[in-house]
Amino acid sequence: MTIYNIALIGFGGVNRALAELIATKNHLWERDLGFRLNIVAVSDLHLGSVISPNGLDAKTLVEANFAKGGFGQLSGGSSEADNETIIKTAPADIVVEATFTNPKDGEPAVSHCRWALQTGKHVVTTNKGPVAIAARELKSLAGANGVRFEYEGSVMSGTPVIRMAEKTLAGAEVTGFEGILNGTSNFVLGRMEGGLDFAAAVKEAQQLGYAEADPTADVEGFDVRLKVVILANELLGANLKPEDVTCKGISDLSPSDIEAAAKANSRWKLIGSAVRAEDGKVTGSVAPKRLALEHPLAAVNGATNAVSLNTELLGAVTITGPGAGRIETAYALLSDIVAIHAAGKSAVTKEAA
DSSP states (O other): OEEEEEEEEOOSHHHHHHHHHHHHHHHHHHHHTSEEEEEEEEEETTTEEEEOTTOOOHHHHHHSOOOTTGGGGSTTEESSOOHHHHHHHSOOSEEEEOOOOOTTTOTTHHHHHHHHHHTTOEEEEOOHHHHHHHHHHHHHHHHHTTOOEEOTHHHHTTSOHHHIIIIITTTSOEEEEEEEOOHHHHHHHHHHHTTOOHHHHHHHHHHTTSSOSSOHHHHTSHHHHHHHHHHHHHHSOOOOOGGGSEEOOSTTOOHHHHHHHHHTTEEEEEEEEEEEOTTSOEEEEEEEEEEETTSTTTTOOTTEEEEEEEETTTEEEEEEEEOOOHHHHHHHHHHHHHHHHHHHHHHHHHHHO
16 A cells, blocks of 8 residues: 655645545545555645644644644644745655646746656646646656656546546547636526626626636636647647637627527537647637537536547547536546556556566
């Protein structure tokens, strides 16, 4: 049985949910997956940082109602966050990166990932920024240091679209995709179908916790654009940057637009898509589109996400699942760790052979 020491960078919803799972599921993972997780360090902008080589009790981390700087009360703790020191010096096998990231340059997450990989630590992350902006560099750095850079949760939370396409559809020849990749905008469009105008629908999404106080990234398509870049580069062999993807959001849609679509047996969806042409060039876009009701994405409602993968051998294959949520996204981190564990076992088997 393997024990992986992990360092949590950021202790907001996602990494806190992972700690909850560790507190309640570690014994099951040991039995079913062949490993358990041991938290040896945490760093958080609000709570501070703490290192404990022997491990921190996950249940205590989750249940203690720490105030600002609260990690300073713990042995080995400080009231100040020190992400760089934690990442570089903590006795961790895996760094779990889940901080807020600037979508323009991917920082500070790009630096967090770079520091970890340079010091021989695996990285799992749910951050879109570093994957969309620096995946090629970070994967190369991981390879040079004999570790892995995994990021399944960067596109559809716990729904495994990247690994599904790469593993299960290997050889099916994916030529493009179109998807509903932002639950907030999809919820807003659904409420507009129910009779609300755009402003009222956004307000309701904020009240329910689907939308941030500033919903711009969601409703103007910027969040989806990063996900299109990730999928296009990962599945279509592209080398797109966010600025290469044309982007238009849903804020200009009016109740009359929604009504006209309904009368024509269709509905509006914010669609992120990319296609590879015969010459190999990949183009991506984000835009609201009117889909016929029989389209596989037309029935995807609420905060659910879906991607329809266009393949040469199977036609369209549609993957649907949760695109947000604390536990769902924490599961994506777990799935990345499962992949790291499987790769390690495979390497041992090859050496033995």
